[in-house]
Amino acid sequence: MKCSRCGNDAVIVQDYAGVALCSRHAAADIEAKAKREVRKCGGIASGEKLFIMGGSSAESHALSTLLSVILAGRRDVTFTTDVASATAVVTADTLDDIAEHLLCQVCRGDAAELLAVPEKKTLRPLSVVPRTEVCFYARHHGWTGDCSTQDSSAFCSDIAAFLKTFSADHPSAAYALKRISDQLPDLYLERQNHAV
Numbered sequence: 284m285k286c287s288r289c290g291n292d293a294v295i296v297q298d299y300a301g302v303a304l305c306s307r308h309a310a311a312d313i314e315a316k317a318k319r320e321v322r323k324c325g326g327i328a329s330g331e332k333l334f335i336m337g338g339s340s341a342e343s344h345a346l347s348t349l350l351s352v353i354l355a356g357r358r359d360v361t362f363t364t365d366v367a368s369a370t371a372v373v374t375a376d377t378l379d380d381i382a383e384h385l386l387c388q389v390c391r392g393d394a395a396e397l398l399a400v401p402e403k404k405t406l407r408p409l410s411v412v413p414r415t416e417v418c419f420y421a422r423h424h425g426w427t428g429d430c431s432t433q434d435s436s437a438f439c440s441d442i443a444a445f446l447k448t449f450s451a452d453h454p455s456a457a458y459a460l461k462r463i464s465d466q467l468p469d470l471y472l473e474r475q476n477h478a479v
């Protein structure tokens with residue numbers, strides 16, 4: 284298959300967008316989406332102290348590469364290892380993580396966590412990028428380790444398997460779940476404020 288933008292060999296296919304992309308255009312697409320998501324969640328202000336959540340996974344490697352792109356030339360942003368002193372938390376959650384988490388909470392009947400507003404500004408740059416593309420991005424930038432997902436409970440593994448099967452015929456499903464996940468806390472707050 285050929286890249287929809289330049290005609291070179293494609294390395295990823297985005298069924299949800301109806302395009303195929305070569306490695307150069309896939310990386311650029313991921314970075315553009317991630318930057319947009321960061322801006323949507325309040326951006327990275329001057330003087331910001333970032334706490335990075337994550338470990339040694341492919342997702343974390345992708346996140347640190349992405350942050351070096353997003354913060355290139357910025358000297359007004361620092362990193363901290365103490366979450367209490369951070370002004371913003373950055374996570375390596377992928378689109379799949381967000382969608383699976385939402386479905387897990389729904390199937391567990393746990394409304395409280397779905398409606399919780401984070402205490403600190405939270406940026407999830409990779410939450411608009413499917414896990415397979417995050418993995419591509421990590422490998423594109425030198426990751427040679429495992430790309431498999433972290434261990435999760437049998438319950439959430441079943442949810443992940445269901446979502447994978449469902450998404451094969453409905454490729455936008457994870458994005459729809461992400462939109463719900465983004466909107467719920469604000470909708471709940473709005474509803475509460477009207478009730479007062």
Ligand SMILES: [Zn+2]
Pocket residue numbers: 286287288289290291304305306307308
């Ligand atoms: Zn291309």
